[in-house]
Amino acid sequence: MRSCISPLKAMSIVSIDGPAAFIETNIIGTFRMLNAALTYWRELSEPAKSAFRFHHISTDEVFGDLPFDSGIFTEETPYAPSSPYSASKAASDHLVRAWHETYGLPVVLSNCSNNYGPFHFPEKLIPLVILNALDGKSLPIYGTGANVRDWLYVEDHARALELVVTKGKPGESYNIGGRAEQTNLSVVETICDILDKKRPRANGGRYRDLISFVSDRPGHDRRYAIDASKIERELGWTPSETFQSGLERTIQWYLDNDWWWQPIRGERYAGERLGSTTAKSAV
Numbered sequence: 001m002r003s004c005i006s007p008l009k010a011m012s013i014v015s016i017d018g019p020a021a022f023i024e025t026n027i028i029g030t031f032r033m034l035n036a037a038l039t040y041w042r043e044l045s046e047p048a049k050s051a052f053r054f055h056h057i058s059t060d061e062v063f064g065d066l067p068f069d070s071g072i073f074t075e076e077t078p079y080a081p082s083s084p085y086s087a088s089k090a091a092s093d094h095l096v097r098a099w100h101e102t103y104g105l106p107v108v109l110s111n112c113s114n115n116y117g118p119f120h121f122p123e124k125l126i127p128l129v130i131l132n133a134l135d136g137k138s139l140p141i142y143g144t145g146a147n148v149r150d151w152l153y154v155e156d157h158a159r160a161l162e163l164v165v166t167k168g169k170p171g172e173s174y175n176i177g178g179r180a181e182q183t184n185l186s187v188v189e190t191i192c193d194i195l196d197k198k199r200p201r202a203n204g205g206r207y208r209d210l211i212s213f214v215s216d217r218p219g220h221d222r223r224y225a226i227d228a229s230k231i232e233r234e235l236g237w238t239p240s241e242t243f244q245s246g247l248e249r250t251i252q253w254y255l256d257n258d259w260w261w262q263p264i265r266g267e268r269y270a271g272e273r274l275g276s277t278t279a280k281s282a283v
């Protein structure tokens with residue numbers, strides 16, 4: 001049995017408001033986790049030591065901005081983070097590698113693309129659009145909706161994480177993505193079209209009528225795209241959902257589970273815009 005520590009991405013919001021929180025959580029937090037793991041690992045028996053893994057789960061945002069028409073992130077792509085959030089994630093990746101090189105801690109890293117699926121907090125694009133649509137509210141698209149993200153169904157990600165922690169090589173990192181590049185506009189339109197079939201609007205209109213284009217997010221990276229061939233080749237992982245099938249499952253889950261999201265939308269977060277602060281007012 002392998003013992004492991006797997007700190008998941010601790011903060012979900014790619015906000016430009018309050019970067020201090022990212023520094024505290026992603027950099028100082030990772031430093032503390034690494035120190036605690038090292039102390040624990042040093043006291044293990046030799047067999048338990050070699051079975052131990054510190055699995056650091058990071059993001060494709062550390063690689064920065066891709067042009068619309070070319071390029072893909074591999075494990076060798078140089079880091080070029082654009083936002084305070086992604087810079088703090090990049091710093092945490094570097095710390096984890098340094099604890100491996102300097103102290104011998106057996107670490108593995110993974111960098112994933114945008115996740116989606118059940119229980120996704122409704123500040124993120126896909127659940128926000130599903131729930132706003134069901135409420136008849138506007139569906140906000142930043143800029144022109146041309147930005148591209150590479151979507152990964154959460155259960156496919158979970159299977160990949162298990163493989164990385166059980167079969168990944170210490171010191172190595174693995175890119176995980178669903179081979180599902182979509183413009184944001186296409187994501188929102190596909191959600192609308194699925195909802196038109198599953199839950200037609202009471203007024204006879206189409207959900208696409210609710211789309212509204214709003215001001216862009218500052219420093220909004222144009223495109224992310226993951227080359228997942230290393231994890232496919234070395235660990236035998238492939239995504240089992242296409243974007244269409246994963247989205248159908250996700251939408252059905254939100255339709256069937258209002259007990260989960262109703263209290264969140266009613267009491268904690270009603271869908272207001274986050275992270276639109278200008279860079280000057282952020283710190």
Ligand SMILES: Cc1cn([C@H]2C[C@H](O)[C@@H](COP(=O)(O)OP(=O)(O)O[C@H]3O[C@H](C)C(=O)[C@H](O)[C@H]3O)O2)c(=O)[nH]c1=O
Nearest residue numbers: 012013014059061113114123124125140141142147184
């Ligand atoms: C909430 C919202 C988002 N968007 C755009 C912004 C992005 O281009 C895309 C996805 O945004 P979302 O906020 O869902 O996720 P990201 O900002 O890309 O960040 C997520 O994926 C990465 C990999 C992580 O590393 C983050 O931890 C994770 O939260 O839709 C809109 O156009 N309108 C909206 O109302």
